[in-house]
Structure formats: C-alpha cells, structure tokens
Amino acid sequence: VSLAATLIGGLNLLLLLPYWISQLCGGLIGAALAKAVSPEERFWNATGAAFVTVQEHGQVVRALGAEIVMTTLLALAVCMGAINEKTRGPLAPFSIGFSVVVDILAGGAVSGACMNP
Numbered sequence: 001v002s003l004a005a006t007l008i009g010g011l012n013l014l015l016l017l018p019y020w021i022s023q024l025c026g027g028l029i030g031a032a033l034a035k036a037v038s039p040e041e042r043f044w045n046a047t048g049a050a051f052v053t054v055q056e057h058g059q060v061v062r063a064l065g066a067e068i069v070m071t072t073l074l075a076l077a078v079c080m081g082a083i084n085e086k087t088r089g090p091l092a093p094f095s096i097g098f099s100v101v102v103d104i105l106a107g108g109a110v111s112g113a114c115m116n117p
Helices: 002-007 013-037 040-044 057-083 092-111
Strands: none
Touching (some): 002 013
C-alpha cells in the first residue's frame, strides 16, 4: 500500500524506504513476540493461514494470483478512500476495513489472505 500511495503522490518518495524498513521491522518484532509467547512445539508446528492452504507447487501460482488481486483491492480502497483528494471521504476507514474482510472471505481458503505483494 505504501508503494501505491507513493505512486499517486500521497507519500513522499524519500519516506518510502523508511516506511518499508519500519514495516519489515514490525513484522520481525511481531514474529518474535509470537515466538516468545507461544510454546516452542506449537510455534514450529504452525498450521494456520498459508501453512495449510499452499502445499503443492500448483497451488503457489494460484495463491500468488489471489494475493495480487487482494492486495490490489486493498491498495485501491486506501488510495481512493483515504488519499485521493477527489474521492476521499469520511467512510474511508469503513471501505478499507470492508475490503480487508472481503479479501479474507474470498482469498482465505486460497492463500491464507496475507495481502502482501
């Protein structure tokens, strides 16, 4: 979403790299916290989201396609609802949240609905 926001002028290009670094650090910290609070055997035997749905090589291509479509839907909701001056409105948080719910319902069984490009 930050790349899409930068491309349409909603985020300064100089801030894109720090945003990406912050997002990666946040993901690493989140994984470390999940590991810290989970029993060791349960953490290493994860069975949720993409761990279960993407098992075979043929499913990888399908999952990648689904992730591209879901990420595009989320990026469109953010860019049109919260960033674009002409289409921005007070219901932007609702439309963004609704796009996340639709992504989870539609793509959860295909790829785990990670919504990462």
